[in-house]
Amino acid sequence: MLSNDFEILGTTIERGSSHVLNLEVAKLHTRTPIKVPVLVERAKKDGPVVLLMSGVHGDEVNGVAILRDIIRKKYHKPTSGIIICIPVFNIFGYLIQTREFPDGRDLNRMFPGSKNGSLASQFANQFTMEIAPLVDYVIDFHTGGAERDNVPQIRCDFSDKTATDLAHVFRPPYIVHSESISKSIRDTLIKLGKTILLFEGGKSKSIDPKIVDVGVAGARNVLCHLGMLRGEITQEYESKVIHKSKWIRSTNSGMFRPLVENGATVKKRDIIGLIQDPFGDFERKVRAPFDCHIFCTNTSPIINKGNALFHVSAEEEEV
Secondary structure, eight states: OOOOOEEEEEOOOTTOOEEEEEEEEOOOTTEEEEEEEEEEEEEOOOOEEEEEEEOOTTOOOHHHHHHHHHTTTTTTSSSEEEEEESOOOOHHHHHHTTOOOTTSSGGGSSSSTTSSSHHHHHHHHHHHHGGGGGSSSSEEEEOOOOTTEEEEEEEEOTTTHHHHHHHHHHSEEEEEEEOOOTTTTTHHHHTTOOOOEEEEEEETOOOOOOOOOOHHHHHHHHHHHTTOOSSSOOOOOOOOOESSSEEOOSSSSSEEEOOTTTTTTTTTEEEEEEEEEEESSSSSEEEEEESSEEEEOOSEEOOTTOOEEEEETTTTTTE
């Protein structure tokens, strides 16, 4: 909860005030400064501090579109507490639509960062030192990468009861147990004692209005639950809870054609995809190895042996 004084990025945030601040990143080789806009809204009434962020990977524009809609609908203006929005975290990658930072590193594997490390590491360190300690809750919006299309889902560690309860408040189509990855922003925030939800929806370099709607409605649900917005929590989905998951991988290289809708529930031995060669010599059926829910599909038309094709629930996996 807030004290009387709240300072972020060198600026004191008074009750009832709005600010657009900048997180200084670096300068281009042309000496042009690169700054990440940080929107801060403080209500007159005290309450939690919530960070809404997207664009950790520069080509994941669905998340950016979600934050944009949250701001457009003024859901970022709380009736209590503080809401911080960072719509484009990895502004380098966003400008040229790549996942990585200019130094070729995945920013989401560089936390908590280092003051004297690589460019990505320095940026991660700046966030870890100047913003992360100030927040109570975080919703980090992501999108599937490498041609992977995610059904809207919240990922969290089910051993964290607070995060799991908030995931149910969000009410996405799927809630997936996922332990944090070392050196990720989620891992760093958890170690700092923060509660974080990781939203995944859609695929990179694509804006899906349905994904955006789920993300916006879910974030609003959480903010209403925390008492930061007025209104009722909407019951859009009955979330499917995935305690255990696995990837179904390709047994052959070739042309790939999924045969089931992303988000479908399938039975063991159902044909869910085809792998074909370009010369008409062979066709391999991809079958469900057990009863499962599909919550991520590879949309690439060309795949190699061993590529991940479907991410599925694995509670019914035979031992």
